[in-house]
Amino acid sequence: MYVIVVGCGKIGYHLTRALLSGGNEVVVIERDGRRAEAAAEEFGSIIIASDGTEPTVLGEAGAKRCDVLISTTGQDATNLVACQVGKSSFHIPRVIAVVTDPDHVPLFKTLGVDVAVSTTELILAHMEEEIAGSGVVHLLPLHGATTSVVSIHVPAGSPAIGRELSGMITPEGTALAVVIGRDGLPRAIGGGLLLEAGDEVIAITPPEKEDELWRAVTGEG
Amino acid sequence: MSSDKGLSRVLVPVDGSALDDDILSLACEMVDRKRSIVWVLYVIEVARALPLDAEVSVETARGEAVLQHLEQLGKSRRCRVEGEILQARNAGPAIVQEAVARDAELLIAGTSYQEHYGSPTLGDLVPYLLKYSPCRVLVYRGQAPVPA
């Protein structure tokens, strides 16, 4: 694949290394001259010291034959514009943006960014167990975010452990979809399936029912 | 230099300009003709709009003609000259890489007087070679200050 990476900060740097070792052709566009020079010391002539949101720069970087553009700067505005220029001026098949402000994620997707990765949401998802009372993690917004697919992690010692899932009473407008066991394998709800510690329950819920759903599934609260 | 018998491995980057003949002749003067070799390197800079290994037939044909001419010139000086064409994004790193791989003892770079925004400049290539070459670098300016 031919990949254009915009921004060579921490994310861009490690991404570039990984992409190169995966055998991809990579070009990195970094606006900061000093940072570009440091990157060139390691990566050589794949570094372009310029502004990746400018159409002429992307054109010279070969955006027309590029398979994926990934914009990794710390600024959402820069990442959005790089992706929009890549998509609408050069028809890059896949454009990916790193998003700092999670509120921007749905907007970026509406505007044609194929993947908007929110670093904040990623970190929160990994911290789910540490954050008290917010055991509901968003996986995917549905229907313009009126409902979402969420994941509920069942902590050890939850009162609901051992209960039969198909008999569980959940709030109106919500539904349990599937359970992912500690072994990472999905199990269908029903057939007498019992809730176990460490299970991840995948469910569908509107935002205002999240807390209620969490209490229903874990028996806590 | 390293021995009084002269140099044995010299790398000469060329680009088809009028300076090529001069720097190759100079290289031939400087080496020990019995046991030495002069590599003539023609680098095609491939724009990023194309893959690095794209077929650039016009450029390749031009490079081949340049190398053929220079190999002929080497023969007339009774000097062993080997030409090679390389495709790269930037000439500088490609030349340095070749110098390292071939363990060259000397690089001869031709340059003409140029001005950039009204100030004298050596361009991008010569300063890059001066900074990164693993071996000695000789910078050569031709007879006329400004190329015809």
Place this chain on the structure above:
Amino acid sequence: MAAQVLIVGCGRLGAMVAKMLVDRGDRVTIVDIDAENFRRLAEQPGLSMIVANGTSNEDLRRAGVESADVFISLTAQDTVNALAAQIAQVTFGVAKVVCRINDPVRREMYEGLGLRTVSPSLVMTDLVLEAVER
């Protein structure tokens, strides 16, 4: 009827536009991330100045984006203006959105994507050429 206008960016351009709109009777809220920039404007009825980030949904809500009839992004950065304007247009559905995009090539692209844009460099070029020919 007087319009409710939200302006992002209180540089020279933003401040002048705000003042003129208030003078002609509109109600204007202008936001900037740097309170220092409000020195360009004097307090007057119909004008509110709020320190806020024009690309944050939360800050824009606080500045009243949901009741704005017109949204204008006029910071010095094209990228920030493009993001702010598209938040106003798409996320909050503001009826009229105007966006400053200085780079002529990008301006054309955003026009194509349905944004109403103004490019100071293009306007200036026209004015200079006109002055030369006069």
